Amino acid sequence: MAIPRFWREIPSRYNLIGTECGNCGKKFFPPRIICPDCHRKSVGKMKNVRFKGTGEVVTYSVIHNAPKAFEMQVPYIIAIIEFEKGVRATGQIIDCEPKDVKIGMKVVSTFRKIGEDGKSGVIYYGYKFKPA
Amino acid sequence: MREVAVIGIGETKFGELWDKSFREIGIEAGLLAIQDAGIKGNEIDALYIGNMSAGKFIDQEHIAPLVADYVGLAGQNLPATRIEAAGASGGLALSSAYMAVASEVHDIVVVGGAEKMTDVSEVYAQEILASTADQEWESVFGATFAGLHAMIARRHMHEYGTTKEQLAQVAVKNHKNGALNPNAQYRKELSLEIVISAPMVAEPLGLFDCAPLSDGAAALVLCPLDRAKSYTDKPVRIASCGQAGDYMALHDRRDICVMDATVVAGKKAFKYAGIGPKDINLAEVNDNYTISEILAIEDLGFFKKGEGGKATEEERTALNSEISVNPSGGLKARGQPVGATGVAQAVEVVRQLRGEAGKRQVKEARYGLAHNVGGTGSTVIVHIFEGGI
Numbered sequence: 001m002a003i004p005r006f007w008r009e010i011p012s013r014y015n016l017i018g019t020e021c022g023n024c025g026k027k028f029f030p031p032r033i034i035c036p037d038c039h040r041k042s043v044g045k046m047k048n049v050r051f052k053g054t055g056e057v058v059t060y061s062v063i064h065n066a067p068k069a070f071e072m073q074v075p076y077i078i079a080i081i082e083f084e085k086g087v088r089a090t091g092q093i094i095d096c097e098p099k100d101v102k103i104g105m106k107v108v109s110t111f112r113k114i115g116e117d118g119k120s121g122v123i124y125y126g127y128k129f130k131p132a
Numbered sequence: 133m134r135e136v137a138v139i140g141i142g143e144t145k146f147g148e149l150w151d152k153s154f155r156e157i158g159i160e161a162g163l164l165a166i167q168d169a170g171i172k173g174n175e176i177d178a179l180y181i182g183n184m185s186a187g188k189f190i191d192q193e194h195i196a197p198l199v200a201d202y203v204g205l206a207g208q209n210l211p212a213t214r215i216e217a218a219g220a221s222g223g224l225a226l227s228s229a230y231m232a233v234a235s236e237v238h239d240i241v242v243v244g245g246a247e248k249m250t251d252v253s254e255v256y257a258q259e260i261l262a263s264t265a266d267q268e269w270e271s272v273f274g275a276t277f278a279g280l281h282a283m284i285a286r287r288h289m290h291e292y293g294t295t296k297e298q299l300a301q302v303a304v305k306n307h308k309n310g311a312l313n314p315n316a317q318y319r320k321e322l323s324l325e326i327v328i329s330a331p332m333v334a335e336p337l338g339l340f341d342c343a344p345l346s347d348g349a350a351a352l353v354l355c356p357l358d359r360a361k362s363y364t365d366k367p368v369r370i371a372s373c374g375q376a377g378d379y380m381a382l383h384d385r386r387d388i389c390v391m392d393a394t395v396v397a398g399k400k401a402f403k404y405a406g407i408g409p410k411d412i413n414l415a416e417v418n419d420n421y422t423i424s425e426i427l428a429i430e431d432l433g434f435f436k437k438g439e440g441g442k443a444t445e446e447e448r449t450a451l452n453s454e455i456s457v458n459p460s461g462g463l464k465a466r467g468q469p470v471g472a473t474g475v476a477q478a479v480e481v482v483r484q485l486r487g488e489a490g491k492r493q494v495k496e497a498r499y500g501l502a503h504n505v506g507g508t509g510s511t512v513i514v515h516i517f518e519g520g521i
Contacts, residue, residue, distance in 0.1 A: 001272060009268060030269045059290070059388060061282035062335040063274065067259045070274045078275045078334075080283060080383045088383035090270045098335070103290050114273065126273070 001117075006124050011048075013126035016109060018087070020049040027051075029087050053109025054132060055081040058088060062098040069115040077101055081129055095130040106132040133234045137360035137367040138517070140169025140353030141479045146467030147317040149347040154190050154248040157349040158199040161472075162244055165351035170363050173205055177238035179212040182225030182245035183471035188260045190248050199244060218264035219420065221245065222474025223504030223513035226352065227373045230515075233354050245475030246349035257345045261470070264507045266381040278342055278421065280382050280508050282334035285423035287388045289336065291438065294426065296336055298441030300327035302422040303340045303464055305450055310461025312451075312492035317346050317467030341422040346467035350476035357521075366486040371407070371499070371516040374400025382508045389438075393512035394431035394503065401501070401514040402433075409433035412455060412516070413497040414484050416477035418505040419462040425449075428503055429457060432514070456494040459484060474504035478515060485519025 009030075011017040018029030022045030023038040029051055035042035060079035063070070070076065077093040079101070093101055094112065107129040114126045142164025144157045152160075158181070166173070179200050187193045196212035205212075215225040222245030229241040249257050261277040262270075270280065288294045304324055310316035322340060330338035360367035376396035379385050386392055402408055409432060417432065419425035426440035434455055435443045443449060449457035460466045460480035463473060481500035483489050502515045 001267075005268070006272075058383075059283040059287040061279045061286060061337075062332070063276055063279050064332045064334065065258065065276065065278065066274065067262065067271075067276060068255055071255075073274070075332075076274060078273070078279050078283070080388070090275050090381065090383050091273045103286070124272075128273075 135357035143350040146348035161349035169353035182222035218506035220506030221471040245472035247469035281421040294441035310465025343463035348469035372404035391509040477502035
C-alpha cells in the first residue's frame with residue numbers, strides 16, 4: 001500500500017479515532033464524512049471521537065492461505081469486533097490460540113506492527129486485538 | 133420500454149487457458165454468440181463487456197475497444213464499453229445492454245464477459261480478489277476474500293446451526309452438475325468426505341468450499357423481442373432486471389448473515405417480472421464460496437432464512453428437484469473468471485430455457501434466474517428470463 005495512503009489513516013489506525021454525527025449523535029468507525037442517517041444535515045458536523053478499543057467478537061476466521069504480506073503469520077485470526085452497538089471494525093486477534101477464540105469473547109485493542117513493504121521498506125503500525 | 137430477448141449465446145471452455153490470450157477468449161465467445169444468433173457484424177449497434185481487473189491480471193486497461201478491434205469491428209467505429217463491478221461486472225454489462233435495447237437507443241447489442249486470472253500467481257490473484265472488499269479497512273489487516281466469507285459462514289453456523297457438512301453439500305452438488313457440463317473447469321464429482329477433509333483456507337472454509345481461479349469468456353446477443361423471431365425459433369425473453377447495493381465492508385452490514393442487496397435486487401426482479409420465487413425452475417446463483425450459495429437461496433426467497441443449509445442437505449436444490457440451483461456447476465465447478473461470471477450465468481439460463489442443456493437439462497423449464505454478486509455483497513444484480521415464448 002502506498003505510503004500516503006497509510007499515512008492519511010494514522011489517527012484512526014493508531015488511536016482508534018472515528019467520528020460522531022453532530023446531528024443525531026451516532027458514532028462511526030472507521031470515520032465517515034457523511035452520516036448515512038442524516039445525510040446533508042450532517043455535512044460539516046461530524047466530530048472526531050476516540051474509541052476505547054474494548055469490544056466483543058462478532059465473528060472470526062483462522063486464515064491459512066494468506067496474502068504475501070501476511071505469509072509469515074499463518075495461521076492467524078481475523079475477526080469483526082463490535083466496539084459498541086453498530087460500531088464495528090475488522091482486525092486480527094493476537095496473543096490467543098485459534099482454538100480459544102469464541103463469538104462473544106471480550107477483546108481489547110493493542111498497538112502492533114501490521115505489515116511492511118519488503119525487507120527495507122516502510123513498516124506499518126495499527127490496531128490488533130487481544131483477549132481482555 | 134420495449135421487451136428484449138436473447139437471440140445468441142456463446143462461451144469458451146473455462147479453466148487454466150494458458151495457451152490463449154485475453155483477446156483470443158473474448159473473440160471466441162463473441163463469435164460463438166454472433167454465429168448462434170445468425171447476425172452479421174454490421175448489424176451490431178454496440179458492445180458491452182464485463183471485466184473486473186484486466187489492469188492487474190494482464191496489465192491491460194481499456195479492454196472494450198481491444199476486443200471490438202480484434203473481433204473485426206473497429207472499422208465500423210462500434211461503440212464498446214467496459215463495465216466494472218467486481219464479481220458483478222458481467223451481470224451489470226448485461227443490464228446496461230438490456231437497458232440500451234429496452235430504451236430504444238440500440239437494436240442489436242453484444243454483451244461479453246471475460247477475465248484472464250491465471251497468468252499471475254495464485255497469491256497475487258487472491259490479493260486482487262480481496263481488493264473488491266474494502267482495501268483500507270478490511271484487506272489491509274489481513275482479511276482475505278475467503279476470510280471474509282468464512283466470517284459469514286461462522287456467524288451463520290452460530291445463529292442457525294448450519295453445519296460444515298451442509299456447506300460441503302453445495303460443493304458436492306455443484307461438482308455433480310459440473311461433471312455434466314462440457315465447458316466446466318472441473319468435470320469431476322467430489323465426495324462429501326473429500327470436501328470436508330480438504331486443507332483449510334480460512335476456517336471454517338476448506339479448499340473445496342472455494343471456487344477456483346479461472347480464465348474464460350461468455351457472450352450474449354440481445355435484440356428487441358418483436359424482432360427476435362426473425363433470428364431464432366427459440367428466443368428467450370429478459371423478464372426483468374433488479375440491482376441493489378449495500379455497505380462496502382462486511383463489518384458495516386445490517387446483518388452479517390443476510391445479503392441485503394440480494395434481498396432487494398431479488399424483490400425488484402420478481403416485482404418487475406410479475407412472478408415469485410416459487411415460479412423459478414432453475415437459478416444460477418453466486419457460489420464463489422459454499423456459504424454464498426446458502427445465503428443466496430435464502431435471500432432470494434427460495435428457502436427461509438437459516439434453512440438454506442438444511443434444504444441443500446436434503447437435496448432440494450439438486451438438478452430436477454424442487455429448484456435446480458447452479459445446473460451449470462456454478463462458480464464452484466464451471467469456474468470463476470470473475471468478469472465473465474454474470475454473462476456465463478445468463479448463457480446457462482438461456483441454454484436451459486431453450487432446452488439445449490443436454491444431460492443437465494432442467495425439465496419443463498420456463499423461468500430461470502441469474503444472481504450475480506460483487507465484493508462480499510455490496511453490488512448484487514438479479515435477472516429473470518422466460519423461455520418457451
